[in-house]
Amino acid sequence: MDLRRAAIDRWHREQEDRTERAYLAAQDEYFHLYAVARNVHIRLRLLSDDMELIDHGHRAVKIASDIHHAKSEENHREVIDRAQEALDMFVTIAASRLR
Numbered sequence: 001m002d003l004r005r006a007a008i009d010r011w012h013r014e015q016e017d018r019t020e021r022a023y024l025a026a027q028d029e030y031f032h033l034y035a036v037a038r039n040v041h042i043r044l045r046l047l048s049d050d051m052e053l054i055d056h057g058h059r060a061v062k063i064a065s066d067i068h069h070a071k072s073e074e075n076h077r078e079v080i081d082r083a084q085e086a087l088d089m090f091v092t093i094a095a096s097r098l099r
Contacts, residue, residue, distance in 0.1 A: 007067035
């Protein structure tokens with residue numbers, strides 16, 4: 001969720017002005033949260049041999065990181081929705097494996 005939010009913020013700040021401090025701060029926050037998400041995914045890979053869960057975790061991170069590459073407002077909204085769906089699927093699968 002945090003990576004998704006940071007990617008959304010980064011995209012909006014980029015639409016305003018890539019040279020502004022707000023954009024640079026949003027970009028820094030995005031890169032920090034991307035590293036956190038990747039580290040969590042690596043931990044998941046170390047702790048689980050459930051390839052379906054690992055793949056869904058990777059997909060959730062990948063799609064969330066794609067948000068800032070959107071070329072239009074419409075495309076941005078589509079990628080945000082796909083990122084939410086990927087995260088929801090990951091959480092659903094993880095929850096079913098942990099119960």
